[in-house]
Amino acid sequence: MANNKSAKKRIEINKRNRLNNRFYKSSVRTLTKVFLKNLEIYKISKNFNDREKLQNLLNSIYSLLDKGTKRKVFHKNTAARKKSKLANSLKII
Template sequence: MANNKSAKKRILITKRNNLQNRFYKSSVRTLTKRFLSDLETYKISQSNTDKDKLQNGLSSIYSLIDKGYKKNVYHKNTAARKKSKLAALLKAA
């Protein structure tokens, strides 16, 4: 256990950051899975409503990834790679 004030503070900060990291990472994973299932639906139907749904989903994923990068949850290249992969999947559909 921590013996001084700064070590106790670091424990609290680590817990806070851990919760924040888990929130962003799990949210991005969840939205990505939803995006991929919507993408499969769009490939079958090719309807405009599905395309709009994909665009909205992609923008919300981008937003979370960018916020995660800003809060040091993701490295710059990791965030860029995730966004690029999703954009390429949408473009290929």
């Protein structure tokens, strides 16, 4: 347990930052799973509405990755790798 004021403050700041980082990481993982599930649906249906839905999901994932990179949650190469992988999975179809 912390004994002085600055150590207690650092504990609180670390807790706050951990929750913020967790929000970005879990949101990206969740949206990626939803994207991949909808991608499988689109492979079968080839429906234009499904394609638009995929593009909207991809845009929101990009947004979260960019914001997380700006706030130092993700390394810039990690974000670029994830974005590239998702874009290629949509492009191949």
